Structures are given as C-alpha cells and as structure tokens.
Amino acid sequence: MFKIFLSIIKRDFKLSYRQGNTNLNIIVFFFLSISLFPLGVGPENELLSKIGPGIVWVSALFSSVLSLDKIFQADYEDGSLEIINLSVIPLEFFVLAKALSYWLTTGLLLVILSPIFGLILSMSSKGILYLTITMLLGTPTLILIGTIGASLAVSLKRGSLLISLLILPLYIPVLIFGVSAIDASINNVSAKPQLLLLGSLLCFSIVLSPIASAAGLRINME
Amino acid sequence: MKKLHKLANPGKFYRLSEKILPWSNLLAISLCGLGLYLGLFVAPPDYQQGETVRIIYVHVPAATLASLVYAIMAITSAISFIWKNPLGSFIAKAAAPIGAAFTIIAIITGALWGKPTWGTWWIWDARLTSVLILFFLYLGYIGVWQIFEDQNKAAKAAAIIALVGAINLPIIKFSVDWWNTLHQGASIIRLDGPSIHSDILIPLIFMWLGFISYLISVLIIRIQSEITLQKIRAIQIMISEQK
Amino acid sequence: MNEIYIFFGMGGYALYVWSSFGFTLIIMLSLLVKSYKNNKYNLKTYEELKSYSKRFKENNVKKP
Numbered sequence: 001m002f003k004i005f006l007s008i009i010k011r012d013f014k015l016s017y018r019q020g021n022t023n024l025n026i027i028v029f030f031f032l033s034i035s036l037f038p039l040g041v042g043p044e045n046e047l048l049s050k051i052g053p054g055i056v057w058v059s060a061l062f063s064s065v066l067s068l069d070k071i072f073q074a075d076y077e078d079g080s081l082e083i084i085n086l087s088v089i090p091l092e093f094f095v096l097a098k099a100l101s102y103w104l105t106t107g108l109l110l111v112i113l114s115p116i117f118g119l120i121l122s123m124s125s126k127g128i129l130y131l132t133i134t135m136l137l138g139t140p141t142l143i144l145i146g147t148i149g150a151s152l153a154v155s156l157k158r159g160s161l162l163i164s165l166l167i168l169p170l171y172i173p174v175l176i177f178g179v180s181a182i183d184a185s186i187n188n189v190s191a192k193p194q195l196l197l198l199g200s201l202l203c204f205s206i207v208l209s210p211i212a213s214a215a216g217l218r219i220n221m222e
Numbered sequence: 223m224k225k226l227h228k229l230a231n232p233g234k235f236y237r238l239s240e241k242i243l244p245w246s247n248l249l250a251i252s253l254c255g256l257g258l259y260l261g262l263f264v265a266p267p268d269y270q271q272g273e274t275v276r277i278i279y280v281h282v283p284a285a286t287l288a289s290l291v292y293a294i295m296a297i298t299s300a301i302s303f304i305w306k307n308p309l310g311s312f313i314a315k316a317a318a319p320i321g322a323a324f325t326i327i328a329i330i331t332g333a334l335w336g337k338p339t340w341g342t343w344w345i346w347d348a349r350l351t352s353v354l355i356l357f358f359l360y361l362g363y364i365g366v367w368q369i370f371e372d373q374n375k376a377a378k379a380a381a382i383i384a385l386v387g388a389i390n391l392p393i394i395k396f397s398v399d400w401w402n403t404l405h406q407g408a409s410i411i412r413l414d415g416p417s418i419h420s421d422i423l424i425p426l427i428f429m430w431l432g433f434i435s436y437l438i439s440v441l442i443i444r445i446q447s448e449i450t451l452q453k454i455r456a457i458q459i460m461i462s463e464q465k
Numbered sequence: 466m467n468e469i470y471i472f473f474g475m476g477g478y479a480l481y482v483w484s485s486f487g488f489t490l491i492i493m494l495s496l497l498v499k500s501y502k503n504n505k506y507n508l509k510t511y512e513e514l515k516s517y518s519k520r521f522k523e524n525n526v527k528k529p
Contacts, residue, residue: 166362170389172355173393208386215303215378274481276482327493334481443501450508450510457518460518
C-alpha cells in the first residue's frame with residue numbers, strides 16, 4: 001500500500017517536473033500579488049511591516065484557491081482516477097498522496113520563498129521566522145481543504161472556480177491563526193497557542209479532508 | 223425506528239405535513255403577536271441600554287435559529303447521504319434559504335443594535351465574523367444545487383458541503399468564550415441560570431417559539447414544493463420515454 | 466396622543482428599533498410569500514403535466 005502511495009507521489013513529481021509551467025505560474029502569481037500591495041497602499045515601511053503578514057497570507061490563500069481547482073482534472077479526464085478507484089488503494093489515500101505531492105511541488109516552494117517576501121515587506125527578523133513557521137504549518141492545511149472543492153468540481157465544465165470559492169470560508173480559521181501568530185511574535189507575546197491551533201487544524205484536515213474529497217470524487221465517477 | 227422509517231417516505235411526510243401546517247401557522251402568528259405585545263408594551267426599558275434593548279426580541283431568535291437551521295441541514299444531509307434517503311436532501315435544500323434569511327436578519331439587526339450601544343455598525347469580532355461566514359456557507363450551499371444539472375449529484379455534493387461547513391457551528395457557539403471581544407457572552411442558556419431579567423426573558427421565549435413555528439411552517443411549504451418538483455421530474459421523464 | 470408619540474419615539478432610538486423590526490418583518494414575510502407562491506406554481510405545473518400525460522396515453526392507445 002505504501003509502495004503505491006510512493007509511486008503516485010513519484011508520478012506526480014515527474015508530471016509536474018515535465019510540465020513545469022503551472023507550478024511556476026503559481027509562484028509568479030504569488031510574487032506579483034504581493035508586490036502589488038505596496039503599490040496599492042503606499043510604500044511606507046512601517047505600514048508594510050504591520051500589514052505584511054496579512055498580505056502574504058491572503059496571497060497564499062488566493063493562489064491556492066486559483067490553482068487547486070484543477071488538481072484532479074487530468075486524472076479524471078484520462079481515466080486514471082477510475083483505475084485507482086478500482087484498485088486496492090482506497091481513494092482517500094490517493095487524495096492524501098495527491099495533496100502531499102502538490103504541497104511538495106508548490107507549497108514547499110512558497111514556504112522556502114516566504115523569508116524573501118518578509119524581507120520585501122520590511123518585516124522584523126522575528127516576524128520573518130514566524131511567517132515561515134506558520135506557512136510551513138498552514139499551506140498543507142490550505143491544500144488539503146482545497147482538495148474538497150476540487151473533488152466536487154472535477155466533472156464540471158463551468159463553475160469549477162465557483163466551487164473552489166465555496167471552500168474559501170473554510171480557509172478563514174487558518175488565515176486568522178496564521179496572521180495572529182505572527183502578530184503575537186512581533187509584539188513579543190508567546191505565539192504558542194496559535195501555532196498549536198494551526199497544528200491541530202493540520203491534523204484535523206489530514207484526517208477529515210481526504211474522506212470528504214474521496215466522497216466527492218466518487219460522486220463524480222458514478 | 224419503524225415509525226421513523228415510514229416518516230422518511232416523502233408521500234407519508236406530505237400527508238402528515240398537511241395536518242401540521244395550519245397549527246404551526248396559527249402558533250407562529252399568535253406566539254409572535256403575544257411576544258411582540260409583551261416585549262413592546264409590557265416589558266420596561268433596560269436600565270443600561272434603554273429602549274434599544276427591544277431589538278433583542280428579533281435579534282436573538284433569528285441568530286439562534288440561523289445556526290439551528292444549519293444544524294438541521296447538516297443532520298438531514300448526513301441522513302440523505304448515508305441512507306440514500308431523498309427526503310433528507312429535500313429538507314436540507316428547503317432549509318437553506320430560511321437559514322440564510324435568519325442569518326441576514328441577525329446580522330442587520332445586530333448592526334442596528336450595535337450602532338447605539340457599541341457606537342459602531344460592524345466590528346470584526348469573532349462572533350460577528352463567524353456568523354458572516356455562516357451566511358456565505360448558506361449562499362454557497364444554495365449555489366451548489368444550481369451548478370450541478372444532475373439533481374442526484376447535486377444532492378450529494380451539497381451534502382458534502384453542508385457537512386464540511388458544519389465545523390463552523392461550534393466556532394459560532396464558542397466564539398464569545400474563546401475570544402474575549404465586544405459581543406456579550408451567553409446570557410440565557412447557562413449553568414447557573416439565565417442572567418437576564420424575567421421581564422425581558424418571557425417575551426423573548428414567546429418570540430423564540432413563534433420564530434420556531436414560523437420556521438416549521440415555511441420549511442413544510444418548501445419541502446412540499448421540493449416533493450412536487452420531484453414528481454414533476456418523474457412525470458417529465460415518463461412522458462419523454464413514451465414519445 | 467402623547468403616549469403614542471413616546472411609544473414610537475423609543476427613547477430617541479426609534480430609527481434603530483423600528484428599522485430592525487421592519488427589516489425582520491419584510492425578510493420573513495417575503496420568504497413566506499415566495500415559498501408559498503413557488504409551492505402553488507409547482508402544484509399547478511404538476512396537475513397540468515398529469516392531465517397531459519393522461520391524455521397522451523389515451524391518444525396513444527386509440528391510434529393503432
């Protein structure tokens with residue numbers, strides 16, 4: 001079972017390496033939307049360092065919403081989803097593998113790049129450290145929650161983005177705790193409770209969202 | 223259990239609901255009337271908030287029912303999803319617009335109450351934000367039914383959305399305890415008894431029961447509508463097959 | 466006369482109190498009316514379709 005799990009991840013790695021473009025697009029979108037904010041609100045460093053955590057988090061949220069709605073699309077269209085559904089590996093594991101490989105190819109890049117975003121937005125070094133930690137805990141949660149919407153939208157020709165947007169309210173707890181952890185660290189208050197809550201959200205979504213996504217995929221394969 | 227199973231049959235439910243409907247209509251009108259009379263004419267103004275406290279008679283029933291309707295929706299969605307019962311999805315689909323209406327009432331009356339007492343229409347506090355999310359969840363749920371052309375698929379997809387969104391319910395309930403913000407804590411259902419005066423509490427209970435009767439009435443009408451719609455679809459399929 | 470004035474004045478908060486009651490009434494009534502009309506419309510459509518399919522069947526039987 002674990003072997004199949006690994007082979008799915010390996011396959012996704014190969015696919016994303018060969019396509020390359022789509023993952024790069026997400027990073028570019030993320031970078032662009034962050035660099036638009038200083039143009040919108042003005043270039044004062046003080047203001048930027050204050051709203052920096054929020055900017056990075058909201059951009060992360062939108063870039064995952066915009067990119068995730070196609071995560072199962074290719075597998076659905078070429079029929080590999082049907083074969084996996086008939087194979088020994090449960091669909092839940094497949095969703096988990098998909099989410100993990102997706103995170104490794106895009107989410108992890110955002111986490112590695114986030115110190116640079118923190119620097120651009122003139123955040124303090126402590127703020128940058130906590131930005132990276134919260135992104136590390138939060139981005140997998142965002143992707144896992146996003147798979148639910150993507151699984152429901154997989155057979156839709158139109159309105160697939162709308163379904164992804166439906167999932168947006170569920171991202172809000174991640175956003176709230178992510179930003180408030182950074183704010184707490186900047187104000188020299190312990191950010192431990194927020195980090196623990198982010199971790200618990202991640203644990204919850206690892207367990208629950210594959211179940212919901214697999215159910216969503218099954219609906220579309222009937 | 224056998225009785226429940228019988229009730230889950232749309233036709234049986236339809237006949238039973240016909241009997242309930244006049245009573246719930248009568249109760250809704252009389253209880254709301256009594257509650258309004260007691261609340262507006264008999265109850266004295268609050269010594270702190272003055273006359274604005276009377277907004278409580280619409281705000282609190284609407285706000286509690288907003289999350290109650292979502293709970294009904296989530297439970298009936300789960301039933302329809304697990305046991306493949308059509309009535310469950312009818313109830314959930316019928317309940318969503320009512321819940322959305324209660325939520326918007328709670329938000330607007332809350333804003334109208336917040337302005338004179340807190341000095342602001344809106345604040346991004348935990349309770350207000352989570353109720354706003356609830357409103358978006360209702361809109362999204364209604365949207366799912368419209369996106370899918372196949373109604374069976376739509377029912378299942380909507381059920382998943384309803385169940386996933388149910389995570390918001392405990393957040394709404396405990397938001398005033400977890401974050402210490404502007405919205406006041408629970409004052410009616412508490413372990414040490416209600417903390418508001420009986421002059422206000424009694425009309426409030428009448429209004430609450432009146433709102434529940436209204437909910438039952440509208441829910442019945444909407445469920446009947448869904449059952450009829452299902453019959454229409456069945457007949458349309460029959461006609462097209464005969465052609 | 467004065468009592469009525471005081472009652473509707475709501476201690477200077479008339480705008481807030483009455484608009485919240487009014488808004489609630491409008492939303493609840495319009496939802497009720499819309500649901501009721503929709504139900505009646507569906508029932509009518511159903512009856513029409515039923516009689517249509519009945520006639521349809523009878524015609525089909527007579528033809529051959």
